Amino acid sequence: QEPPDFYERVLQSFDRLAIYFESVCREEQDIPGPPCEEITTFRRRLQQFALSTEQLQLIYFREITQTHSPHERLTNNGIIVFRTAYEIVNELITIYVYILSCRDLPKMDVFGASDPYVILELLPSTLYPKRPKEDKTNTIKRTLDPEFNQSFLWYRLPLNIVHTPGAVLRLSVWDEDIVKEDDFIGECFIPLISIESLKNRASIRDVPVSEVRLKRQNKNAQPRVFELIRNRAKFDQEAALFLKQRTRAMASDNGSDNASVISDDRNSSGSYASTALRSLLCMLPFNVGFGFHSTTHDRSDIDDDEEII
Secondary structure, eight states, X not given: OOOHHHHXXXXXXXXXXXXXXXXXXXXOTTSOOOOHHHHHHHHHHHHHXXXXXXXXXXXXXXXXXXXXXXXXXXXXXXXXXXXXXXXXXXXXXXXXEEEEEEESOOOOSTTSOOXXXXXXXXXXXXXXXXXXXXXXXXXXXXXXXXXXXXXXXXXXXXXXXXXXXXXXXXXXXXXXXXXXXXXXXXXXXXXXXXXXXXTTOSSGGGSOOEEEEOBEEETTSOOHHHHHHHHHTTTOHHHHHHHHHHHHTEEOTTOOSSOOOOOXXXXXXXXXXXXXXXXXXXXXXXXXXXXXXXXXXXXXXXXXXXOOO
């Protein structure tokens, strides 16, 4: 995969080519019109490839925060209880989060308990002029129902983030381990467009409590844009950071550590390109404008797969 600006140039060239052939079809009545479905599909794929990594992340988070997301595993990972709200101060946003507790967490340790803590992040981080740092609660030892009662805030944030679809607050719960890497328990994503204003409330403690089920994403059923971001990780640092975070937080039914994606159009941009361009070229009037002349003799003896130059 190439950088986004490459696909932007390809898209511009393709659109000019499509416009040309559409005009030819209008002038030459005997030439069939373009197969709109193939051309539209290919253009849509090019448009996705031309998006920035930040735009792709917004699409990703928007899709996985759907009420009934097909991208999650339906396992019992517990519930997180919290309050969150924002306040406008001097045309800038302050976001408040109060983590109360978790309950019914799964057992992660050999002796039947966990040492849970919560990490808080604003994503995608590139939305913000200054990358917001992640924060975390204290670790509560040997419990499946930890009580945290801790407050957090981010201040002087852009005003538009609470109106940006796909901008999220990520709350992830982890089990602290001393001798090995901490275990991922579950996560939830809170769309910033869904949090309420502190207007007419004295403090974050007056905001209604939210209880959200913790989830684990299924790495074998990720949104299509995940594949696009993953392909960029070789040359895009933001894509690499995104991939590292998401891969660690995913769970696979077969236990494999290798991230994989089910997508009904994996590697299909090439086939769409071939089909769409072939469809356009089939409309080319060989007796007009390019110095070619069509022949009238029977071509039935030529195999369908033979390339004609």
